[in-house]
């Protein structure tokens with residue numbers, strides 16, 4: 001079932017599994033711990049994503065709140081993200097291997113593959129009553145250096161994970177944005193046979 005809060009702003013043109021629209025990226029978190037069981041189920045879901053030649057280029061480096069590494073992870077974030085990430089239960093840096101392990105050839109699809117893994121994780125989180133929020137607003141070079149990421153991996157994104165908290169704990173500016181957003185119409189993103197050709201049923 002589509003969540004009533006989500007239903008206020010999101011509707012689908014064709015029927016899909018509601019968990020897909022129920023995933024969105026809130027910024028208010030409860031400052032609670034996350035168990036390894038809950039967190040590792042998310043990584044387990046990411047593990048089962050498809051990838052080119054089953055190369056599985058994704059890697060996840062995490063820090064739980066109150067862990068010794070939390071402050072390092074938090075320090076990577078731009079100020080805008082710091083203001084709402086402080087209550088997250090875990091921060092994850094997602095990296096991706098740029099070349100194939102078996103032959104060293106560059107992978108043209110590693111980011112595509114790791115993107116699929118991230119979405120698995122985000123959807124699994126919804127099913128566990130958790131929320132995720134991906135971020136590109138952080139210092140990539142600092143994350144790479146601090147986490148000692150080898151050169152054959154790209155740092156792609158960070159993700160905040162946690163239990164959703166009350167909206168009124170956010171600043172007024174962020175409260176105004178704390179709502180599920182919409183999407184471009186299908187007619188803009190789907191093309192029949194050739195770029196720019198609209199599908200008849202859209």
Ligand SMILES: Cc1cc2nc3c(=O)[nH]c(=O)nc-3n(C[C@H](O)[C@H](O)[C@H](O)COP(=O)(O)O)c2cc1C
Pocket residue numbers: 023024025026081133134135136137138157180181
């Ligand atoms: C790669 C990536 C980077 C993002 N960077 C940020 C960010 O730095 N800060 C932020 O508040 N949201 C960030 N977002 C969240 C997007 O704005 C959000 O996913 C998008 O507006 C769609 O909304 P939804 O996730 O609620 O469906 C990022 C999302 C992705 C996938």
